[in-house]
Amino acid sequence: SEELAALFGPGVREEVLAAAAGTGRQDVLAELDPAAVTPSVELLRTILRYAGGLPEARIAALRPLVRRLVDELTRRLATRLRPALTGTTTARPTRRPGGRLDLPRTLRANLATARRTADGTVRVIPEKPVFRSRARRSADWRLILVTDVSGSMEASTIWSALTASVLAGVPTLSTHFLAFSTEVVDLTGHVHDPLSLLLEVSVGGGTHIAAGLRHARELIEVPSRTLVVVISDFEEGAPPAGLLAEVRALVNTGCHVLGCASLDDAGRPRYSTGMAGQLVAAGMPVAALSPLELARWIWEKTA
Known part of the structure; x- marks a missing residue:
């Protein structure tokens, strides 16, 4: 493990160790660096498969690695799924600050404040800004x-x-x-x-x-x-x-x-x-x- 890191860098070291774990080498699991390992479902599956037969102390030592794999895989999956789920909430206009400014609605709501300046440009004073908040589209x-x-x-x-x-x-x-x-x-x-x-x-x-x-x-x-x-x-x-x-x-x-x-x-x-x-x-x-x-x-x- 040390020679791999010295010759080829930590990235290659983690790849080789992960591959070894995949072939059944339980002893290399403790050598994997949670911060450097490449997350994959295959590696997570290997660790979970062997965790059932390990003593509690060994499982506790593996938790940071499993946590890193799970967090990263969940983050990647969420990035893919959220666009398909964005319809579960819809934007609605509100006068309460907190969301993004709804510029078209703000302009329409404040047309009465429009004034022409000396240089001929028109300026609108947004006395009543309209924001966009998230609203539930339907019942739970x-x-x-x-x-x-x-x-x-x-x-x-x-x-x-x-x-x-x-x-x-x-x-x-x-x-x-x-x-x-x-x-x-x-x-x-x-x-x-x-x-x-x-x-x-x-x-x-x-x-x-x-x-x-x-x-x-x-x-x-x-x-x-x-x-x-x-x-x-x-x-x-x-x-x-x-x-x-x-x-x-x-x-x-x-x-x-x-x-x-x-x-x-x-x-x-x-x-x-x-x-x-x-x-x-x-x-x-x-x-x-x-x-x-x-x-x-x-x-x-x-x-």
């Missing part, structure tokens, strides 16, 4: 992310957690995060802290999508203002009849439902097309969406 919506954390969903689970934390910052959304394998765990209390959320998620086990949807249905208060998004490979481990019944029950409440197919490391969809077809027939659309495309779907539904 409830977003329930039902996330498959079975053993085959490792990469998608990380993206789901990061996306949930970004969406939790949207003022018109109340974001809930349900993690399920054969059991269902409500991690909504951690949704504003992606690091805490990722450390709480336990990846592994089987798949019981129906149980996750049943729990989601219990959280619905205003169906017309509720979005239920299932992120899974749809390899249901329980009898399909139970899952299809839960989907129909959700659809019948009047809420908006969507199935998001899991993506592999290369961004290709990886899911049971047969089960997805049955879910579509039951009333739940299924699509392979990136986090950005999911944000656009949310904006379209809440418009």
